[in-house]
Amino acid sequence: MMRIGVFSDSHGDLEALKRAVDHAGHLDFAIHCGDYYEDIVKVLGNTPILYEGVCGNVDFVRHAPLEQLLNLGGVSIYVSHGHLFDVKYDLNRLFYKGLEVQADICLFGHTHVAQILEKEGLILMNPGSVTRPKGGKKVSYGLIEIEHKIPNCRTIIF
Numbered sequence: 001m002m003r004i005g006v007f008s009d010s011h012g013d014l015e016a017l018k019r020a021v022d023h024a025g026h027l028d029f030a031i032h033c034g035d036y037y038e039d040i041v042k043v044l045g046n047t048p049i050l051y052e053g054v055c056g057n058v059d060f061v062r063h064a065p066l067e068q069l070l071n072l073g074g075v076s077i078y079v080s081h082g083h084l085f086d087v088k089y090d091l092n093r094l095f096y097k098g099l100e101v102q103a104d105i106c107l108f109g110h111t112h113v114a115q116i117l118e119k120e121g122l123i124l125m126n127p128g129s130v131t132r133p134k135g136g137k138k139v140s141y142g143l144i145e146i147e148h149k150i151p152n153c154r155t156i157i158f
Contacts, residue, residue: 002073006142007040008033008081008109009056009129017043020130020141023158029072033109033127034081037064056081056109073146075104082108082126091117091124098122105144105151114140114155125153 005024010017010032017039021030027049032040034056041063044051055064067080078101085094087110098106105123113135114128127142140157 002028002146004028004072004144004146005030006033006107006125006127006144007031007130008127008141009035009112009132010039011058011129011131012036012039013131014039014042016131016139020139020158021049023156024141024143031070031077031079031107032064033079033107034059034064035109052079054079054081057083069101069103073151074149075144075146075151076102077105077107077144078103079107082110087111087126094124095119095122098124105153107142113137114142114157116153116155123151123153125155127155128157 005027030051032053034054035058037053037055037059040051053064055062070077078098108126112129115126117124128140130139133139138157140155142155145152
């Protein structure tokens with residue numbers, strides 16, 4: 001089984017991101033959905049955990065793309081911060097992008113609200129924020145477990 005940690009909106013708080021990574025336990029891979037992508041580089045750069053990510057709307061240093069399509073464990077995962085798809089208003093544009101690139105999962109951040117929605121076989125997942133959750137929620141991250149090319153997605157609030 002492959003375990004993927006999904007983190008977003010760390011906004012420079014390396015300790016908060018490290019707590020989330022530690023809380024996740026064993027990870028085979030990590031994905032950062034933007035707004036301080038560099039945080040994942042700093043936290044995981046000297047560890048054996050492989051990682052990828054995208055830039056968000058407040059990533060001033062652009063060492064990552066604005067979007068990525070990854071294939072992990074036989075599952076196609078589209079990653080975007082979400083701001084280019086207006087995810088604060090609705091998820092339609094992101095949903096259609098996911099269909100266009102034939103993704104199994106679309107990961108996004110930007111709203112600071114953890115959520116998972118499945119529509120027509122496409123999973124839309126926001127891990128929330130490891131530092132600044134909205135709506136009175138606690139900090140959160142996402143966890144994807146893939147076994148036999150079947151993903152199990154959940155958000156972890158802690």
